[in-house]
Amino acid sequence: MAPVEKYYKYWLFLLILGASLPTNAQDTIAPPTLSHRNIQIGYGQTIRGASAKVNQHTRSATTADQLLQGTAAGIYAVQNSGQPAGEMGIHIRGFRSLLASNQPLYLIDGIPYYNETGWSSAGSVFGPAASPLAFLNPQDIEEIRVLKDAATTSLYGSRAANGVVIIRTRRTLPDSLKVSFNVSFGSQTPIGTYELANANEYAGFLNQAYNNAGLDARYDNPNAFGTGTDWQNSIYRDQAWRQNYHLGISGGGEKVKYYLSGEYLDQTGIIIGSDFQRYSFRANMDAQINDRTSLSNSLTFNRVESNTVASDAGYNESGVDVITGSRIFNPILSHQNADGSINRFHFAADNAGLSSGMLQSTFIQPNPLLLAGSTDSKSSTSRVSNNLQLKVSILDNLSLNGTIGVDALFNEEYTFIPGALFLGANQGTGSGAKLDALKFINQYFLEFNQKYSGDQKLDLVAGYSWEGWRREVLAGRSVGFDNETLRYYSLTVGQQKILNSNISEWGMQSFFGMGQYSYKDILNLTLSARADAISIFDNKWSLFPTLAFSWDLRQSSLVRSQKISSIIVHSSIGSTGNQSIPPYSRFSLLNEYNAALNGATINGISIDKIANNQLEVEKTEKYDLGIEVGFKENHLIFDLDFYRENTRNAIGLIPLLATSGFEYGVANIASISNQGLELSASTNHNVGTANASFQFFISLNKNKVESLDLQDQLISGLPFSGITDWSLTKSNYSLSTFYKRNPDQFEQSILGSAAPKMITGLFSKWDFKDLDFSISLHGAFGQKMINANNLYLQNPSGEFNVLADYLHSNIAPAFEPGKPQVLTEDLIEDASYLRVQNITIGYTIPSTLLTGSSIKKLRIYGSVENIFTLTAYSGLDPDVSHFGSLTQYQGVDLGSYPKAKMFLLGLNVDF
Template identity: 30%
Template structure:
């Protein structure tokens, strides 16, 4: 199987490299005078304009463009002659046809709302769109700093929640479209890049060695290459992706060349970053020493510091100040685009480098993209989309932020001899985090090839066949070395630790579609597509390591020089997906539009009795503004009502979960250790899809010649057959079995408003997106009412991301309080300890009865606001993004308020309870308290962020022309300039557990986010 797949991949890429040479070598056939063919496309996007009309001037002889934008006319006359081309929403155009074929580009008419929108396996005029689709303004994306293309979605589309899980450059992103559906499965959307479906599985870009935040698999793709981006949200739009459509679909089209528009463009920016904010901890050595003595006294021990030592203590180490630094960021891109009547090309090369705000962390990317297509004839077209990239990152240790916050200020960074301080000298030793940042090697490098080749042939008028082959190949290597000179690398079990991991993942795709487009009688039009696709994926990974090295000089490059080998591990997985798909879009009189689509998916991931899933959808739209009764209302330019319903699925559950498996175990027989196998999971032949049924109602409204456009949607989603580990009898040999149980609901509303406030020399446009989603767990299976995971709980009747713990209501002030009020343990409770609410009123505090829901990470609403201004050659963009009502469990705060005297503490420790300071907020210092999940550490994480501020200037053409440039723009940009929030942590936009839905909203030792200032240049020739 592996050899076969590798052969296909090699053959595919060999063909893709041969196509440009073969294509360019083809002769151009002579002009045919009796028949004229050509293609009509959008001037900006290059997408075909389906249904555009072509008329020979002065005659009634004409035709319409098919799904590929192509047309053929039987002219009955010789060239040259004039053609009139028109399409709703575009400016009509008259040209003289002198040769055959002719390629025509139409410019969109800003006064109409009929631009072409990319949908699954095709395009559609916006007036004929029945589903809920958000188009992202790529011009605005290019004004922000994005190391990965998924970052560009933040605040740009209604219903899309983007969470930056870590400030580590190139780190993972979590995206939820209309809420999270699954508890244990994947919740990320499907990305379709130039027709190739990619699930953002960050494990493909991480071999599993690195201790730190994972690198985003999509960071290997260059955001500057994006031409258009559409977010498919409702079932009508996503059902054609079937088993991968439940979490939404993001369609990405990269830049293409256009006939007669040859250009070379160089773009660059350079800037500096700094940490958004720091956490307030004790930085005074004397303040911390007093806390240390206080904790020992409350534990019945003698003071650690004498009065003389306390008096001698001055200053203190600010560990955060020493670790954070000003970091550089730069980007360089060279693009060449253009073509002629037959061949179009777009070639770009990119270098992106982002240093981290924590010392010795960074991310850099090299990428190249080639898009090429050519018309062999009026009926036959071939093309290729190809990108290659290399990304590298130096990654911070997973616990480094916690170490920065925890290291006491009495510990110096270096000793008197200039060496790094090895560790803190207290009962609980802590390693020097500055030494860890500098000396620990923690690096990952990923090579990626992604592309496809395709051919299209017009079988008959309006009937086009398309075949494509594609592949996605990812090769990742991770290296880690912890030297013996730092605390983590020199302990009782190891003197220097090295590990090396490698992962190779590949996916191949074949798609075969047949498209049909036809207008009948002037009032009826039909647009249909059917197809068969097949995709297969495999990956192999291996990890090896050693300890106790004689020297640190060789780091991870000679594992054999370590005297103790750590147990190696390796794995291999495969999956395959076969699919049949279809969609019919019927329009009557451009007023009533009906769309029916569906897909049948057969997946290797599910049980033998549930391999196939079926995902239908239907939608209806009514263009009310085309009715005669609205003709007398000139203020209404566009009014469309939409309804849709459908079913989609989720196959992101992992591999082999329906099968019985064995796991290795270590056994001892006599004096020997042997390895054996034991059952680890029982089979489930009925394991099936997580299925999402969704209903959507929408309104598209344009007022005052579409100067004000409003899009409103209300939706309801129910996900059933959730995959959960259900308890089973121990007689089976296992305690749980993965089965289809459970239901989750999501419902919400979305609003998008775009207004052209001012036109003319001074222009002002505003774009607002607003959405709210309400999530609820409806069922967790028979007899189950909750699942507890750390500080989170999934509970029937409550939303996912709920926090679970005790409600706190102050501090015990006296022994009388302890006797009168309920406590966890009356024999150990002292004045100054925290009080908890007795939920069930039984006079005592217990885990089973008095823990309750203490908060939730789900926002009440999210939104984004963009204002664009232009005057003469100046342009200004202001972009705000925010979230309201979400909460975070601040585990950093929980650790810093233990007040043990073993580690540093929050600045709130200065107000801790003492007999002379009876605080009712901060408990007393004590050497050995147990961390308790309480409402004290649940904080409001609402925020409003000035995400981007960009000011640009276009040089006058009279000046640009002197250097033979067609366009020169210089600009300055500030990113994350201000964040308005009451959250006390580094950043309210955070998630320690990355893309997990069950463990949402935990803030603990997460790499902080940054703000940036930069200057840029764009010049075209």
């Protein structure tokens, strides 16, 4: 491929970038904020360091984590699934752990939240679980700030290695009674479908496959079948609707201020049988009790309900998932025969186009329309959170702060698969699970602020924190229903019953402190440390110190150029940690097994994991050097950051020999590094009579396994479509590396990595009188993807329907049912992409037309999401992950729930 053709997407991106930059600008509006100044990092502290403020007010996101995609340098966000409120994978400055989570820590109004489905879901529904942040209404968010380096994250110690996302919800100003009502309606359609062989083409393909296998042709007249059934189209709704209503009320006086809100969201999935609803209420209150005492409280109640379909890696019952099934199912067959019977399985068709009763493939594949429409997979979660903060000024320069927070979650999940989807009688399967989780935090700290002569200032903070959570699950499963009328409401009807229950507990206590010295706000020196005692580890106490400084060269007169408005250099060195592994990882675990002996089933218990009392929290050393330069009174700002992060003791699973008596162990086994460069640019100008703002970023990151203890490499890979052992963790390669074993069984071929080499994003907003327009783009480049869909859609065996283009390929089909699947280079594709994520156009009714009414502002807008994607990837979407956020298993596309292109009309009214 010629260089120009290979990098066409880069050239196009630069063209868009150039077109978005304003020219002949008049600097008459407020400049953008310098990102390294006065960063609120919690605990009442501000610091200069590497962070990013997310522009979240232009997208109609369903969940808060969707707002992070393509908005800031260093954030690689993957939409794992396109189902409503589907899980997002958020990775800040690369991957750094094998077993522990690579997701950041979220703090919402001071309460820590874990963006992991294991915390908020019992794990029994089909398909990927909803995002753990699905409870949070994005319209209640005032600001999102992402903290990346040691300077900004150090006070969060053992949970900050993956970065920290601080979310602050809306408050209000004194004497500002305001009522706002926002409503939006939208329509969703799939971003695309595969072009597959129709009935007569598939029949001709089968005839050729049979002939090449030395068999008689399967069909006398393939053309007689016509186009047949479009199974892809059968599982999609004609229109999937989305409606959202939000009411906010804020007001108060000097003593008491409040913000109240309520929301209802109803989003129908593009695949039949899937949907999502959210009900939320929030009450934020700030009170000045007296001159020395203030109180803040944040209370929220949420309930989310969803129906999911069998998609991605969340289905392991009869056959493959709904999406894959709709692509491979026999197009000659109709859903319903003339006699009213349903074609339940992927049967071979006879010359009349009717089911022959014989399976077309070697495994049982249910009718995808039946699988989507007749199964149940329901989840409902109620959540109550409250955070009370009290601040008492003991002296003019000394204050005591206290926080008491609680987060209670109640989750129920139910599934049912009717027996019609299984061969044989009484094979219906139902399950039910309930999860109760309680999290609490008690936190107290002292703040000391003192100004000295010569414009010197000293800020100190010291505190203690105690946190914990308890998670309890009770689950039941029943197989073989004689009567399916009550479905999952009566699991006792089943012939085989399985019960399961477990309790997990975790606790942590911490001491933390920070000291900041400032000279004229020109030179700032910061020393901070946090010590955490974590119940997960036998070696409980871990210390995380950090040293940071920043220097404003412009104010110090070292830089005198009038063209430069501001130039700030900052640097930090320190350590943070990652403790997000299962609570009992250091212990030996018992598992229940059963075996047949003399015709009877014998139950027993066995130890399958060896204990490790030397297990330690992962520690990541972070080094950061950055410079921020502002021009023309800071109307044009460039921000450059270089970083290196070393995780010295990453935790992983160690497979053990069978002779040891154990299956695996858990240990600190790897050293992993991330090194990169981040460049951001932002402008804010008047161009003629239009106000224009522009933000652009580009991030480069190199991920590398520096060393691997005990053995040279780890081979793993959750199975998909008969393929196992496809993921390789090896020194000098990045995490999420694909490989194949060559026929001699000794040599390996490295096929690529799911880790991107570059991510980029662009946002531009224009205001012209009463019109506003915004556009956002984001992309990732250099990563590879296993297009596992082609294991079926380019399969020459004739077992499955195939791509229309495959009919004209040079590969000769041959009927070989049951031929083993293997991972080849042909399945590995370049997954680089550039997506136009959102375009919004709005019109604000002139205030003169609202004179005499109670309406202060009325805005009408239209918005489009997931507009189009530029990519060389042959699948529908390179921005997916079949196995969710599991780091070692990134980069697989198989049966992923497609994203939706959404057209939205909305109304914003302020009273």
